[in-house]
Amino acid sequence: MASTTVPVPPRDPAPARSLADVADVLGTTVPDTVRDISITGVCLDSRAVRPGDLYAALPGARTHGARFARGAAELGAAAVLTDPAGAELAADSGLPLVVVPAPRELLGGLAAWLFGAPAEQMLTFGVTGTNGKTTTTFLLDGALRAGGRRCGLIGTVMTRIVDEQIDSKRTTPEAPDLAALMAQMVRRGVEVCSMEVSSHALSMGRVDGIRFDVAGFTNLSQDHLDFHPTMEDYFAAKADLFTPARAKQGVVCVDDEWGRRLARESGVPVVTFTTLGPWSSGDDFATSSSSTIDADWRVTAARPHEGGTDFVLAGPDGVTLDARCPLPGEFNVANTVLALLMLVVSGTAPGDAARWLAAAPAVPGRMEQVGLTGSGRPLAVVDYAHTPDAVATALRALRPSASGRNGPLVVVIGAGGDRDRDKRPKMGAEAARHADVVVVTDDNPRSEVPARIRASVLEGARSVNGATAEVLEVADRREAIATGVRMAGPNGIVLVAGKGHERGQEVAGVVHPFDDREVLVGLLGRPGGTQPVPVSQGRNR
Numbered sequence: 018m019a020s021t022t023v024p025v026p027p028r029d030p031a032p033a034r035s036l037a038d039v040a041d042v043l044g045t046t047v048p049d050t051v052r053d054i055s056i057t058g059v060c061l062d063s064r065a066v067r068p069g070d071l072y073a074a075l076p077g078a079r080t081h082g083a084r085f086a087r088g089a090a091e092l093g094a095a096a097v098l099t100d101p102a103g104a105e106l107a108a109d110s111g112l113p114l115v116v117v118p119a120p121r122e123l124l125g126g127l128a129a130w131l132f133g134a135p136a137e138q139m140l141t142f143g144v145t146g147t148n149g150k151t152t153t154t155f156l157l158d159g160a161l162r163a164g165g166r167r168c169g170l171i172g173t174v175m176t177r178i179v180d181e182q183i184d185s186k187r188t189t190p191e192a193p194d195l196a197a198l199m200a201q202m203v204r205r206g207v208e209v210c211s212m213e214v215s216s217h218a219l220s221m222g223r224v225d226g227i228r229f230d231v232a233g234f235t236n237l238s239q240d241h242l243d244f245h246p247t248m249e250d251y252f253a254a255k256a257d258l259f260t261p262a263r264a265k266q267g268v269v270c271v272d273d274e275w276g277r278r279l280a281r282e283s284g285v286p287v288v289t290f291t292t293l294g295p296w297s298s299g300d301d302f303a304t305s306s307s308s309t310i311d312a313d314w315r316v317t318a319a320r321p322h323e324g325g326t327d328f329v330l331a332g333p334d335g336v337t338l339d340a341r342c343p344l345p346g347e348f349n350v351a352n353t354v355l356a357l358l359m360l361v362v363s364g365t366a367p368g369d370a371a372r373w374l375a376a377a378p379a380v381p382g383r384m385e386q387v388g389l390t391g392s393g394r395p396l397a398v399v400d401y402a403h404t405p406d407a408v409a410t411a412l413r414a415l416r417p418s419a420s421g422r423n424g425p426l427v428v429v430i431g432a433g434g435d436r437d438r439d440k441r442p443k444m445g446a447e448a449a450r451h452a453d454v455v456v457v458t459d460d461n462p463r464s465e466v467p468a469r470i471r472a473s474v475l476e477g478a479r480s481v482n483g484a485t486a487e488v489l490e491v492a493d494r495r496e497a498i499a500t501g502v503r504m505a506g507p508n509g510i511v512l513v514a515g516k517g518h519e520r521g522q523e524v525a526g527v528v529h530p531f532d533d534r535e536v537l538v539g540l541l542g543r544p545g546g547t548q549p550v551p552v553s554q555g556r557n558r
């Protein structure tokens with residue numbers, strides 16, 4: 018089906034409610050003089066207010082939204098919801114104020130109420146974890162489409178309502194936008210919504226007011242330690258999705274210790290699975306029975322092939338299922354099993370789920386082969402690896418292909434500014450451990466000094482004992498990619514990591530158009546269409 022793209026999320030007005038009713042839902046009251054004011058929406062960004070909105074003026078890390086109440090009034094806001102500090106700041110806006118101690122905590126419930134609890138009118142899948150959320154939601158969405166369902170998708174790469182594509186501002190939208198989006202989905206007959214649930218979203222109440230039919234957990238490894246003080250806090254944020262207020266049931270990958278802990282501590286019933294075992298690449302299925310991890314389902318055999326992996330999944334009561342991961346990279350088997358079991362626990366027959374998943378399309382910017390290869394050109398792959406674990410995972414997945422081609426494995430890598438500083442040297446170190454050549458460059462420096470970020474990545478790359486990788490610094494990303502292509506040579510592989518589907522490079526508050534894939538196409542030429550990368554996968558953990 019052809020897709021259309023619109024620049025901003027669609028938002029229909031909500032059914033009109035009186036300000037008195039709104040205040041009542043928030044557990045407070047408003048003066049009689051303003052009780053009949055009509056509210057037809059809620060918005061927490063003064064710049065996006067529409068006539069009739071309740072402007073939620075929230076305190077933040079950088080500023081207080083109440084400072085922008087006058088701007089909201091100019092755009093037609095009908096009233097302001099804020100806290101006592103905001104009430105003072107918003108006093109000159111001329112708008113009626115609804116004042117509560119912690120407005121962010123009430124926003125999700127309010128938005129859900131205003132829009133008629135849209136999440137309850139669809140089947141909802143929520144996926145969390147450090148890596149794999151986008152991939153798993155795309156797999157769910159692709160499978161359900163293959164099964165003929167009308168679908169909605171919300172995540173980092175895009176938001177989609179049936180066949181309409183909308184750019185995503187972030188991984189998980191703020192609660193008012195989410196409720197409005199879901200109301201649109203319901204209006205357009207969406208039966209199933211698959212969405213990513215970031216730890217920021219869970220911590221900041223963006224999914225309050227939604228109780229997912231099935232929650233899924235991929236894995237946990239270091240990221241976002243700028244926002245979460247510790248890994249423990251990061252885990253707690255993710256684990257919160259597995260509580261009765263947020264989900265009815267869950268599926269948990271127990272390949273890592275965090276997943277095993279989540280399975281033990283989950284507040285909702287969960288089905289667990291592991292993909293670990295001595296199965297490995299090769300022409301024949303290698304079987305495994307020795308994994309000691311306790312899990313309801315396990316991958317017992319696997320056979321990688323061009324563009325994916327066929328595998329056998331064994332479940333309770335001796336059930337076995339032949340399934341296919343339609344994406345390259347062994348790590349995608351875990352994402353596929355997660356999607357498969359989320360479908361199964363929601364009532365899809367296992368055989369149907371496996372068949373539909375095998376037909377799911379590739380995910381933009383995830384292990385995506387770009388540009389022409391052969392005739393003196395290397396194999397170029399764009400991947401969104403932007404954590405130490407993902408960098409290692411992506412490079413491990415490509416190593417067998419590099420060996421097969423008898424060429425070097427080159428990675429072009431940077432780390433984002435205004436994000437977890439501690440992950441930078443670790444990303445550099447993983448790059449040096451798993452690649453032959455590391456080209457360190459910029460990746461959205463944002464407000465930081467780019468050279469300092471690069472220095473941190475370089476420091477990690479150069480500190481690995483015994484690593485033989487050649488480490489280069491090329492500040493300009495376009496030039497760095499060209500260097501990576503050159504260094505890979507005709508037999509090598511160049512992995513351009515970190516930006517995946519992104520179409521901009523954010524420097525000092527300005528987003529400059531930039532797409533790794535376009536740069537590679539410029540260097541290597543455009544094939545008939547992008548295909549999944551033909552990695553011959555070995556064990557890559």
Ligand SMILES: CC(=O)N[C@H]1[C@@H](OP(=O)(O)OP(=O)(O)OC[C@H]2O[C@@H](n3ccc(=O)[nH]c3=O)[C@H](O)[C@@H]2O)O[C@H](CO)[C@@H](O)[C@@H]1O[C@H](C)C(=O)N[C@@H](C)C(=O)N[C@H](CCC(=O)O)C(=O)O
Pocket residue numbers: 061062063064074075076077078079080081082083085186187188189190191215216217218244
């Ligand atoms: C840490 C974080 O997530 N912060 C988000 C949070 O910021 P904040 O509460 O500190 O707000 P602030 O910037 O101080 O502003 C205060 C209030 O004034 C409002 N405001 C501000 C300026 C203005 O002109 N008008 C206006 O109304 C803002 O909307 C906000 O409500 O609320 C803001 C309003 O929605 C978000 O823009 C901001 O996201 C920032 C930009 C961000 O980069 N978030 C990223 C890290 C994020 O959320 N990422 C996760 C994915 C992570 C993953 O990879 O797993 C995501 O779900 O996207």
Ligand SMILES: Nc1ncnc2c1ncn2[C@@H]1O[C@H](COP(=O)(O)OP(=O)(O)OP(=O)(O)O)[C@@H](O)[C@H]1O
Pocket residue numbers: 146147148149150151152153173188213215235236348349351352382383384400401402403406407408410411517
């Ligand atoms: N199950 C997995 N285990 C380890 N690494 C993975 C897994 N799935 C994906 N990755 C790696 O992580 C990168 C990001 O994958 P994906 O976009 O699916 O994750 P995400 O959780 O949505 O990330 P983000 O929250 O930053 O959007 C991929 O490009 C790949 O390198």
Ligand SMILES: N[C@H](CCC[C@H](N)C(=O)O)C(=O)O
Pocket residue numbers: 173188403432433434436460461515516519
């Ligand atoms: N969702 C992640 C994406 C990071 C991607 C990378 N390109 C960067 O800018 O750090 C974040 O916002 O931290």
